Amino acid sequence: MxxxxxxxxxxxxxxxxxxxxxxxxxxxxxxxxxxxxxxxxxxxxxxxxxxxxxxxxxxxxxxxxxxxxxxxxxxxxxxxxxxxxxxxxxxxxxGVALTFGLTVAAQMVFGVIMDHYGWLGVPKSPINWMRVLGVLLIIAGVVIVRVNQTIVVAIPE
Structure with a gap:
């Protein structure tokens, strides 16, 4: 709970x-x-x-x-x-989505590194393939948001 x-x-x-x-x-x-x-x-x-x-x-x-x-x-x-x-x-x-997508992706990459080494007193949690996959999926999401944003911006109104 x-x-x-x-x-x-x-x-x-x-x-x-x-x-x-x-x-x-x-x-x-x-x-x-x-x-x-x-x-x-x-x-x-x-x-x-x-x-x-x-x-x-x-x-x-x-x-x-x-x-x-x-x-x-x-x-x-x-x-x-x-x-x-x-x-x-x-x-x-x-835009909000891309700005936060990029900042969240950077947070996740560095967060996984911090967890792995236990920097600044955070509990250690080793890097493994599931954590790497999670980070890669977030990065893929940012790429998709960016590509979609480019397509939307490129369409004449």
């Missing part, structure tokens, strides 16, 4: 990303800058997280535990900002 809840949470989060891309893209058009759009997105997200932590009566003292982490763990937020800015730049140029 608990695993089903985690799967559902992952699906809901996955559905939110293309919606977020559309919303942030419109903010980017409005402010005429993808970095400003990303900043607005992160400010609103930060406000939402602070409100959640206040309502959940979180133990703010736990934040001190992060002081002992190596410096590179702090780059996660920067990577998130680059990702959101990239989505704002890419979505109007590539």
């Amino acid at each position: 608990q695993q089903a809840i985690f799967f559902l949470f992952a699906i809901v989060a996955g559905v939110m990303l293309p919606v977020q891309a559309g919303l942030n893209t419109e903010i980017g058009r409005s402010v005429k800058d993808p970095v400003y759009a990303s900043l607005i997105s992160f400010v609103i997200g930060t406000i939402g997280l602070v409100l959640y932590l206040l309502l959940a009566r979180a133990d703010w003292g736990e934040i001190r535990n992060t002081a002992s982490l190596p410096w590179y763990y702090w780059t996660g937020g920067l990577m998130g900002a680059v990702y959101v800015a990239a989505i704002v730049v890419l979505t109007p140029r590539l």
Whole structure:
């Protein structure tokens, strides 16, 4: 049951990303800058997280535990900002499906590598033919979306 809840949470989060891309893209058009759009997105997200932590009566003292982490763990937020800015730049140029297809394919390839080596403390899960097949199917899906997109764009209206 608990695993089903985690799967559902992952699906809901996955559905939110293309919606977020559309919303942030419109903010980017409005402010005429993808970095400003990303900043607005992160400010609103930060406000939402602070409100959640206040309502959940979180133990703010736990934040001190992060002081002992190596410096590179702090780059996660920067990577998130680059990702959101990239989505704002890419979505109007590539479309939502291709943008997310490419990013998901890259995530899967690197995720399988990270799992194999157990980098950054993730549980080790060796690369095997089923995982490789899964990644190849995702890449094939991206190729099909791209080919289909090209065909659709090439048809005169």
